[in-house]
Amino acid sequence: MPMTYAPTADFQFLLKDWLGLDAHYASLGIGDFDSELANEIVAQGAKFALDVVAPLNREGDEEGCKLEDGKVTTPKGFAEAYQEYVENGWNAMLGSADYDGQDLPYTMAVPVHEMLNAANLSWRLTTMLTESAILAVTKHASDDIKSTYLAKLISGEWTGTMNLTEPHAGTDLSLLSTKAEPKGDGSYSITGNKIFITAGDQDWSSNVIHLVLARLPDAPKGVKGISLFVVPKFIPDANNEPGEANALSVGSIEHKMGIKASPTCVMNFDGATGWLVGGENQGLACMFTMMNDARFQVGLQGLGAAEASYQGALTYARERLQSRAPQGIQNPDGKADPIVFQPDVARMLLTQKSQIEGCRALSLLYAKYMDIEKLGTEEEKVHADLVLQFLTPVCKAYMTDMGLETTNIGVQVFGGHGFIREWGMEQHVRDVRITMLYEGTNGIQALDLIGRKLTRDGGKMLAATYSAFNDLVNNIKDESAKASAQALLDEWQATSNECLGMDPTTAATAACDYLAYTAYSLVGVLWYSMANSAKQCENTAIASAKEKTKNFYVDRILVRKESHKAALFAGTDSTLSIAESEFDYQ
Template sequence: MSYQAPLRDMRFVLHELFDVSAHCELLGNGLDRELIDGVLEEAAAFTGNEIAPLNRNSDEEGCQLVDGNVTTPKGFRAAYQQFVDNGWASMTGPVDFGGQGFPQLVAFTFHEMLMASSLSFRVYSGLTEGAVLALHKHGSAELQKDYLAKMVSGQWTGTMCLTEPQAGTDLALLRSKAEPQADGSYKVSGSKIFISGGEQDFSENIVHLVLARLPDAPAGVKGISLFLVPKFVAKADGSLSDKNALSCGAIEHKMGIKGASTCVMNFDGATGWLIGDANQGLACMFTMMNDARFQVGLQGLGIAEAAFQGALRYARERLQSRGLAGAQQPEKAADPIIVHPDVRRMLLTQKSLVEGSRMLAAYTARQLDLEHGASDAAERKAASKRAALLIPIVKAFFTDMGQEVASHAVQVYGGHGFIREWGMEQLMRDSRITQLYEGTNGIQALDYIRRKVLGDGGSELNALIGEFADLADQASARPALAELGKVVGERLNQWRELSAEVIAMSQRDAQEIGATSVDFLQYSAYVLLAGFWLQAAAKAQDALDAGSSEIEFYQAKLHSAAFYVRRVLPRASSHREALLGGADCLMAMPEDSFAF
């Protein structure tokens, strides 16, 4: 499937909305506008020309497991080598281990492009970047020396081995064990499932980060430790040992992302080393959680962009029926289906969700950068709180959105949407995993309401709402934006009231936490996107007022903002009404009565 990175919109978001040059100056990383735009161009060429063409075949061919070795689809191995050689793998890696230390506010655009080009291909490197984060933050100097540089460069890959058959969401049920050895190493044993990239054929070593229990560990999540268990142990002289006592027992047959190997990994007394302190495994994992969940959110965004591009292409080419107000292109056998209001409804829903989400992604990326890189400790803390609030929204909302937008693409193609060669149904299948892994979207919603909203009595959320309310007030004072500003301002007030109500309900009855969680997250996301659309409209109006020559581009932003507020934002109403329906009607049904 063809894919072209949406460079104009990315530049709008980076430069016009978030002033990425000033951000980079503040972070002191030496990136300027010219350099950033150059990277974006290169990234667009790499993903569009090298990665996207592999995606369709990767779905047909999938991965094969033969004698414990996994073969990835044709072209993946070579493309990965290019990914490493051209420095894409090390883009966000720590500078002290050879990484380029790009801020998330720049890197997220490349990662979105990767997701859009081939989610399967991206899975391998995405997991490696997560492992790098955990190892860089918590690993001993020796482990870092032996493993980190090659993981940062992408020469070696990494995995996250958390899930076991009986322990998915509930890691307290984890059974894998680690026996301490005299030399300070451990023998790790257990069976892990759903391990993305557990085996593949394009890196000479794979570094597994494995959650397991020490012999004397307390029960539950407080007794879980994190271990580095390499496929081949790095020896002092830089050579590799014989294969460690671990193996890929099976690969899963899945709905989608068939080019990504999803492995059952068996550890049979494999040699490993503790990362961080004993029994602090979950805390070590949490280090990378925000980034990992942000990346999964970008998967939803990337797939949505690819789906929108596919749908738009088809809607402009496919001739079928005449417009409701008469023939629009009478010289042709029929009008292109983009003339039909309902096709436009689907396309604009896609477009406004994708572009709205891209603004939220950038905003969140900026917080992640400031959390780590701001010079002022208070600023770092503030950014950390803001990022923590937004991450579950980004993960859950973007991935639900990705699935919806891909489904609209299938619908725009009509019967052809169901046919594999057109590629739209693959996007639906590939994106479906994003709602499940890295914490299901239900778990994201619980995290949002419990830790991020109830956790501080709603104060961070209210601060966020307040900032957007100020923007709405400013917009309302400008005639061209008054109507938009008014509608968004009213929703922000409603959000503030609703969050107070949700907090009160949850304090009265713990079941309300879970009963309101998903609807409240969705509600929040739709209103938040309205806030960003208002910002985009204001910037577009500024540009038009200043006499920009890109009139069509900025007018399109105003049209999209109006569409979003009038035709998508109303979804917030139903989420609000539904969650106010409360927990009683969920809990009243006896378990046995479900089956009637």
């Protein structure tokens, strides 16, 4: 089933009552923004997501994309929806005002992005990658490149892509072989093949701006020898309009399990003209600016798909009559009760609800620290950057793992009907499955967290993240809840400190369990904090439901952390002692 409503009441509670948006903006010196404006933007974003984008989701999945005569066509209505999106200024939300952007805080934009993902994940992908490209160009490109591309990308007149992966080089970018030859005029000739390129071509915009990783002739081996280039589909002319076609093409469109309405392209660069972004051999650092933003945005994709599945499951559970509830008749005028009253169905719905709302809080806390990293004092920016670095792999992996679990639950609530395409529930499962793979698989996220962000960092990011969550604990008024939250946070910190001395092999073996343990623990802290704030909320339904949902999370979901904690200290023998030949018995 498609997204049928927007969780605007939850956003309003989280932004105003829990996050304290007015005080947050005042502390950053942007008091002209407030929670009232944020609520209006969220409401208008919800209207666009529901009225324009969501109705295209099912049909887009059925129709898919086409490649004919070297041109990509997206499903009916997609390009028109994009034009409405850019005309209404949604694409420019986060862009710099120096290039006609709106410079909105992330805390205003992130709710809109979540709802777009819930409405139509395939459609959202192109705009998401453009935002990430804008960020990379803004932070690393020369003034000439900025003046040529930024305003067009921010407005949405042009779109952006990320070109990393090659057939033989996925996670291991040290194997990357695309070449960049200087042409003597400040530009470079780019030759190579890239795969899995989201929106490598489409019929939405007049130009597509590719950010491409490639190697210069005398570059060092490995990842230290990678540079980043901006390579347009059409080379801008003297009036900064699309001019001569560049020497690049779409080789094919991938046939995929899900996100069928998003064109995932094989890109061929045959001596295409490009320009260097950042310094020579600094491409990986530049690309990580884009990639880290995209990793958080992919986490939002998991959250959006989960929300859409939950809405479908809840609607169905309220309408489907089947048997009598064991706790007593709930529908005396009917022959059976709605299945929402069945304990097992309530368990499934609350598993969805408690994790979705926990992830939503995590995403908005992340957005708050993005605001601080952009607008705070120098000391605040350093602190915020440490928090964001630590939370990025957690957001990407946990939210997408959660997305697959909850969309599977959505199918289960429907029973056999969930397996039938006409209901739309199986599409959420197919669409969200990719989120655990691209922008770095969730296993890579776990290795990044326990390796770069914990053990190799020496605990600085850990300390900053503890401080950020401890601030939330200190604001809890109920002493019993505060003590429980503090004990949970302190246990997580102590367990994390135990991991600091792990050797690389042990850390790699424990990585996925450490990430899951961290996610369940920190979201637990968020639930104690949210439930406390809900007691002061004017919305009586939220005031009551948040406490009850917190209790379910603590009793049924948070306990998962114990198995992950035990596993992360189980050592390497049970995983690595088996010989390669012993994986089968042939």
